[in-house]
Amino acid sequence: MGQTKQSGIMRVPMSVFWAAFFVKQALGDYGMAHFSDQGKGKGKDYCIFYNPQWARLPQDLIKASRLQIYDLTGSVLCSASDVPEGGFPNSIPMVLRGNCTFYEKVRLAQINGARGILIVSKDRLTPPAGNRSQYEEIDIPVALLSYADMLDISKTFDKGREVAMYAPSEPVLDYxxxxxxxxxxxxxxxxxxxxxxxxxxxxxxxxxxxxxxxxxxxxxxxxxxxxxxxxxxxxxxxxxxxxxxxxxxxxxxxxxxxxxxxxxxxxxxxxxxxxxxxxxxxxxxxxxxxxxxxxxxxxxxxxxxxxxxxxxxxxxxxxxxxxxxxxxxxxxxxxxxxxxxxxxxxxxxxxxxxxxxxxxxxxxxxxxxxxxxxxxxxxxxxxxxxxxxxxxxxxxxxxxxxxxxxxxxxxxxxxxxxxxxxxxxxxxxxxxxxxxxxxxxxxxxxxxxxxxxxxxxxxxxxxxxxxxxxxxxxxxxxxxxxxxxxxxxxxxxxxxxxxxxxxxxxVPPPIVMAPINCTQTAGPSTKDEPLTNPEPQSPDATHQSEDPLPLPPLDEQVAQPEDKATKSE
Structure with a gap:
């Protein structure tokens, strides 16, 4: 039937219900990662899922910064040993998801000069969440990218690829x-x-x-x-x-x-x-x-x-x-x-x-x-x-x-x-x-x-x-x-x-049949003077002169003409 998202408990007041809904919705938003080869204007957009509580993204691609991608998809970036020599100055590392929390990955990237981080996920894209103190400590954008898109990026662009992350606003209603x-x-x-x-x-x-x-x-x-x-x-x-x-x-x-x-x-x-x-x-x-x-x-x-x-x-x-x-x-x-x-x-x-x-x-x-x-x-x-x-x-x-x-x-x-x-x-x-x-x-x-x-x-x-x-x-x-x-x-x-x-x-209303007066003729008649050309009366005519009998159900009424037609044949 219909479709929707989000939640609440029937015993909880409605205000608590809607508050819980909007908090849940704020944990993750869709955005775009625009990849292109270095020095070339044309590129391709890929879907990302980011958490605006880490850091917000600009709404327009023109306002987004084009940064170098550091391909680290062979690592999960969970320890200092995974950080390459020299760190990620003015670049965005692209790493695999797993083995540690989002906060640990983001913290390692930020202290090593990264301007953002793309986490490649083989599973479904879920909000990269953390707690309030972690949100206050991190000031670089964190986004998830699907594994299929990562493979397409590797085939489409050279190693010197650049990326610009942004979150365009979507029209409220569609035609x-x-x-x-x-x-x-x-x-x-x-x-x-x-x-x-x-x-x-x-x-x-x-x-x-x-x-x-x-x-x-x-x-x-x-x-x-x-x-x-x-x-x-x-x-x-x-x-x-x-x-x-x-x-x-x-x-x-x-x-x-x-x-x-x-x-x-x-x-x-x-x-x-x-x-x-x-x-x-x-x-x-x-x-x-x-x-x-x-x-x-x-x-x-x-x-x-x-x-x-x-x-x-x-x-x-x-x-x-x-x-x-x-x-x-x-x-x-x-x-x-x-x-x-x-x-x-x-x-x-x-x-x-x-x-x-x-x-x-x-x-x-x-x-x-x-x-x-x-x-x-x-x-x-x-x-x-x-x-x-x-x-x-x-x-x-x-x-x-x-x-x-x-x-x-x-x-x-x-x-x-x-x-x-x-x-x-x-x-x-x-x-x-x-x-x-x-x-x-x-x-x-x-x-x-x-x-x-x-x-x-x-x-x-x-x-x-x-x-x-x-x-x-x-x-x-x-x-x-x-x-x-x-x-x-x-x-x-x-x-x-x-x-x-x-x-x-x-249920159709009952049909009342008017009684038939069988003695009514064109001229006066008496008991001693029989009617001219008298018509024989059937037993049904005798009943019709009295109160009408109740009609059979509707289905039987409809069926009767067909039965008579069958008998006449």
Missing amino acids: NMVIIFLMAVGTVAVGGHWAGSRDIKKRYMKHKRDDSTEKQDEETVDVTPIMICVFVVMCCTMLVLLYFFYDHLVYVIIGTFCLASSVSLYSCLWPFVRRLPFGKCRIPENNLPYCHKRPQVRMLLLTVFCVGVSATWCVFRNEDQWAWVLQDALGIAFCLSMLKTIRLPTFKACTLLLVVLFVYDVFFVFITPLLTKSGESIMVEVAAGPINSSTHEKLPMVLKVPRLNSSPLALCDRPFSLLGFGDILVPGLLVAYCHRFDILMQTSRIYFVACTIGYGIGLLITFVALALMEMGQPALLYLVPCTLLTSLAVALWRKELPLFWTGSGF
Whole structure:
């Protein structure tokens, strides 16, 4: 679902919670190390992770000092014997991480004339921390550089390389937020409208099975409270398993997404394809699996297309330049298909699902950093992919759009903005319920429009929180209150809360049949004068002259015409 970092304990006051968060955030910042050959202007930027409490870096590359690199990557610089003769005057040593604390390395470098230090790490980049007295003693910048970048630097530049370290400011908001907003709100609106209209049509209209055109009615699943509890337990279990066994389970998730997205894409495109006037001919008789019923040619072509799109994404999923377009298209199709299939029967069920997942999202984002050794949120680690993952694979269950700004920090921070499918599906189920209720109560779609607007406002609040806190956010923290409270307010305003809460509006009102007066004729008649051309009365007519009998349930009402038609045939 949503993403974020940092922490707090539920028993601790909120002020302590936020104070702990900002202290944690201040321990490390991303920066850039601009390498170039001596005397040459062109160079290349590499990501570094530094602690501003040791020493701050300038924001502009022009203001940064270009210093000579002293390559000491064969040493860890933990003792005086590791210091070369003459020290590091007016240069920045590049050493390996390990065997001693950051403070010991920095102190040796500083007392030997270094103007800074780059520590090469084979593990994930963590803040080079120390205590307060150590921060006061050291006045040179300390930064961590990845081992892979160190190897690239050795291949790209000569031995007389120079480096300038700086920390550019990053724009608070990026234009890709507009794209994510339009995709999310559009998916919720279209999916909720489609699901509601389809459900009403299935309830109140007679569908004839037409084998010649292969019209298929997909079954819907009504969600019960037990199913909600089981679903949340499964989400928690899967999230924890992914956190501990990410490198193994990530391929299971990728394979599941490929299968589910191809089926969902077919489900979304088939209503449009079957309107086409061509491709209705069937394939010849055969014994092939899934083809023995002789499906139409256009069905096979659509199946091949959907599987091809999913397979193309699977093969090129790590191509950051364009693969995200396919992932978003498949993800939107998956969300639309799920919104059509899963149905919440009452507002009570909607409230239960949204509140439980609200707690789930907040717990795994804000509370789990206190329970993990790294101090990172389980939700963030799983959604964005662990930095120390050997596979470097990412979970596909998110909409992703690359950042559109030109900040150099795009090399460091994750280059994509993400929005989880859960942040679309969970509120989308409530929007679909509101649309069904609108149609049945003939309310001019006021519930549907209000809930969709509430979702959009909640997403905007998420973006504002993202900008203010400069961190990922659990979107359900804002989406759930905005959608639930908006729907509840409309129901209270229209005085329809009992019907809206229990879903009673989905039961059609009883149809009262007027009694038939069988003795009424065009002219006067008496007991002795029989009617002209009297019509025989059936037993049903006798019953109709009395009080109407209660109608059978809706499903039986819809089924009766088909039964009679069958008998007449």
